[in-house]
Amino acid sequence: MIVGLGIDVIDVSRIESAMEDPKFIERILTSSERQVVTTPQRLAGRWAAKEAIAKAVSVELSWQDVEILNDEAGKPIAVIDAEKWRSEGYRLHISITHERGHAAAVAILEKTN
Numbered sequence: 001m002i003v004g005l006g007i008d009v010i011d012v013s014r015i016e017s018a019m020e021d022p023k024f025i026e027r028i029l030t031s032s033e034r035q036v037v038t039t040p041q042r043l044a045g046r047w048a049a050k051e052a053i054a055k056a057v058s059v060e061l062s063w064q065d066v067e068i069l070n071d072e073a074g075k076p077i078a079v080i081d082a083e084k085w086r087s088e089g090y091r092l093h094i095s096i097t098h099e100r101g102h103a104a105a106v107a108i109l110e111k112t113n
Helices: 012-018 022-028 031-036 040-057
Strands: 001-009 067-071 078-082 091-100 102-112
Touching: 001 012, 001 040, 012 040, 012 102, 022 031, 031 067, 040 067, 040 078, 040 091, 040 102, 078 091
Parallel strands: none
Antiparallel strands: 001 102, 067 078, 091 102
């Protein structure tokens, strides 16, 4: 059963400007994410996904509480590492897209038991 839904969209140029400050990237991305996210489009997608996830789970999360990497097929997988979030009994689904100057993401929280 779906118990949470989040969506976010962001202008890639906003992220591109912010990326001029290396501290911005360190604040938004975990060290593992920084290894694979190298373009403004991909960072904007991660930004949108982290915002969508926070909305779906209805918990205030820091940027570092959520890590989004890709599985072997390229599908984005999110892991939430925050004391205030209990993942047992839930599955999180996310999708990230980029189109021209925008990135968007959707997160769906499914209760599994």
